[in-house]
């Protein structure tokens with residue numbers, strides 16, 4: 379999957395492929411990252427990349443011409459990719475949306491800085507706007523890195539075990555179940571017995587019930603978006619009954 383990033387801080391974005399899952403995917407050529415710096419497209423001696431906003435007010439905007447030229451240069455190499463502006467005003471990202479993008483293929487990320495970019499540039503060039511959450515960060519770079527990391531996990535072959543992405547929270551609309559590792563007893567708390575008995579069917583059932591129960595407790599909004607079959611509803615009812623029972627004690 380090819381990802382182009384237009385950014386004033388390529389050295390920051392390039393860190394996303396420096397280590398871990400994303401680094402390995404880049405080494406295996408499953409992910410190809412290209413950064414483009416609008417500063418390289420400036421035409422003045424000072425290599426100016428910011429400009430004052432019309433109407434006054436605090437802060438600067440990204441200068442239009444270097445951005446426009448950077449976009450045109452990327453487009454020459456990657457004509458068909460969608461251009462996504464990372465923005466707090468964009469569509470709130472979900473695992474589903476990122477998975478869809480991985481299926482579609484390459485993408486161009488545009489990282490804003492200062493107060494953002496000229497609205498006409500957004501109207502003319504940007505296909506979509508994506509937000510990583512209802513808060514404001516100083517630039518689109520961290521947002522692009524979040525997207526690159528999350529998308530890479532979904533590229534077939536990028537994870538050691540393909541299954542682990544499938545088991546992650548959100549992939550089936552539910553939160554992940556709780557995990558345990560050694561020691562068997564930690565400060566008096568034991569690992570749930572069912573995980574120790576080696577019965578795979580019991581373990582699967584328990585994990586599914588925990589995933590359902592956790593989602594019910596922490597993110598009931600997610601449950602409203604999926605349809606549970608009778609077996610899953612049974613598991614959830616059992617979880618809720620047990621929860622109510624222990625609460626009343």
Ligand SMILES: C[S@@+](CC[C@H](N)C(=O)[O-])C[C@H]1O[C@@H](n2cnc3c(N)ncnc32)[C@H](O)[C@@H]1O
Pocket residue numbers: 463464465466467488489490491492493494495508509510511512513514515516517518519521
């Ligand atoms: C300081 S912000 C500008 C915020 C803008 N004035 C607003 O309130 O909509 C600078 C840049 O950071 C990026 N950014 C900030 N918050 C973001 C978020 N939640 N998701 C994605 N990108 C974000 C955008 O690229 C934005 O242009």
